[in-house]
Amino acid sequence: MSWQLVVFASLNQAALVKRGLTREGIEVEMQRTPQSLSFTGCSFALRCRQEDVPRVAARCEELSIRPGGVFAETEAERNSQKRAFDVSELEQ
């Protein structure tokens, strides 16, 4: 299964997007954005399945949120403590 990380500028945004997705039955995990992807300092992210990214994007649009980016989780991320991501296409 392929996972994506959608980065938000703040936890307020990530938490509200997550609530809407949870109501739709879409599982997402809220987490701190890895420092390597957190270009402006502190930020938060939602980890979701690749196929759910369009729903995440739709929820962001409903809330007038522009995500900081969408990143594909790599094998290195899944299998080690090292956090590594490939930049994925922006869904906006």
Add this chain to the structure above:
Amino acid sequence: MIYLDNAATSWPKPAGVAEAVVRALREPLGNPGRTHHRAALDAASMVAACREDLAELFHAPNPLRICFTANTTDALHLAIKGALRPGDHAICSAMEHNSVWRPLKALAEMGVELSVAEAGQTGFVHPENVRRLLRPNTRLVVMQHASNVTGTIQAIQEIGAIVRAHGALFLVDAAQSAGSLPIDVVSMSIDLLAFPGHKGLLGPQGTGGLYVGEGVELQLVREGGTGSESLNAEQPSFYPDRLESGTLNVPGIAGLDASVTYLLARGVSSVRKHETGLTVQLLRGLARIPGVTLYGPAVDTPRAAVVSFNLEGWECTALAEELERRAGIASRPGIHCAGLAHRTLGTAAIGTVRLSPGPFTSPEEIETALAVVEAIAREPRDLCPR
């Protein structure tokens, strides 16, 4: 105690509110937005839930435009001082609370032009009184939804339409209406809504909020840590982070979320019906008592659950003390932090006694209060403190 001071803060609170506050203090609940351990994320989820519930209550399209504040005054400051610059023109009504009047007067000293829309003897501001004051540089119109002195309900929808057509911002002080009267920020053309969490919303003291409409930009009154864009020296441009610097009152918001959940289930219209019944009962009963002077709209005119009166021969403060001494009746005498409104009503020199029932007040409690006022009124006057 017969608690008739819900206009100051509501009591009792719905079941579950105190428990939610205690739970927020007893169980791990972190600082939302600051880190990502479970306790912090749980706090963030709870805060997000409260934002959503408030947005639903006020028909706000985007929950992210609900910003938490310490109280209504805090929210009004963010809005008034955020919207106005020297050279701008602002309009308020002659019934405003000091939370609006004082910041506007302070800004007037710094070059903001200020006009006051006249109110009639019942405290009602005719929308035309607002329209005729509009100028090309009018930036903000501030209006109380319901008076904290007389319960007078202003024509918010009509005034909102006038202000929107002019292109100014419309700020509504919902201190006496949030949770008690229906509010729809879209149909009422409200750009900014300041509300308390601890009055009609039935939450804990120390909670409140400001709704900021889409496209409304405010100058900052304060900057600080938001847990977002931490490498930038500038405050984030997005809401609610733009206005929410520093740690939120998470235990208070936990209580507020429990109370708003209760209100959404019970329905504001149900609360309104209950409070209207008690208010009419109070007004009719007081009107029958010799020596009572009532203020505000007539009994058959809709008003919020706020009743101001005086009793001949009694100073308002002495009467309030007597009500508490005889039957444990909690009221509020004096000027109610609303000198402008009392000047409008002609009661600035004497004040009034204010009785304000709430969602959990019973008709029996109102009957007891009326009986006590009547008993006092019928006693020989020379026994009464003047």
